[in-house]
Amino acid sequence: MIYTPIDTSFYKAPVLELAQNLLGHYIVHEQPDGILAARIVETEAYRGPEDQAAHSFGNRRTKRTDIMFGAAGSVYTYRMHTHTLVNVVGGPIDTPHAILIRAVEPIEGLEQMRENRGVQLKMHDWTNGPGKLTKAMGITMDYYGHHWSKKPLFIAEGAGVGKIVVGPRVGIGNSGEAVHYPWRFYEKDNPFVSKYRA
DNA sequence: CGGGTGATAGACT
DNA sequence: GTCTATCACCCGG
Secondary structure, three states: OOOOEOOHHHHHOOHHHHHHHHOOOEEEEEEOOEEEEEEEEEEEEEEHHHOOOOOOHHHOOOOOOHHHHOOOOEEEEEEEOOEEEEEEEEOOOOOOEEEEEEEEEEEEOHHHHHHHHOOOOOHHHOOOOHHHHHHHHOOOHHHOOOEOOOOOEEEEOOOOOOOEEEEOOOOOOOOHHHHHOOOEEEEOOOOOOOOOOO
16 A cells, blocks of 8 residues: 655644544554554644643743644654653644544554554554554654654545544543533544543 | 653453 | 553753
């Protein structure tokens, strides 16, 4: 299977639209040992300045959040203890919006994903969480500031998506009103969507 | 050196 | 399904 990166204009849509548009597309990671591809099935939007759950709330700008003030389509990775989480930057320059990739569905490079995750795990546990999918696909902090339209790590046109479900976001703790914003999007009945904990 | 940053694996019910 | 112990790095001061 040959994959082609989506043009940068794709990322210029309003961030809530972009979060939904990403569903069904492929994340592709070209590695020396082979190609890894997975379908995006769950995303969450974060709208920097006015969203208490975002790292960039109130335009908080540090070296860590700096990339979110950059061009739409940039890769924002951050480390959560043992896990790396990956985001797609949205919004215009100086508007720190981002979309967290929460779950993907393995498409190609299954053997390598299995090795990355541990051979004893069931397939549905490979990528059904934001920390899991980065490990399965070999995405590391080295990609901080990379752009999703460039190889070896890019997003490619998918083959469509099923019914999209909208709901509140996960794991954002006490973030005031922002907790209730329906900014989580996922494909209905997809077994790789991460489970919601109330 | 202290604060910021939630998800994971596995045990239990 | 539900619970919870455990997990590490980056940054600013």
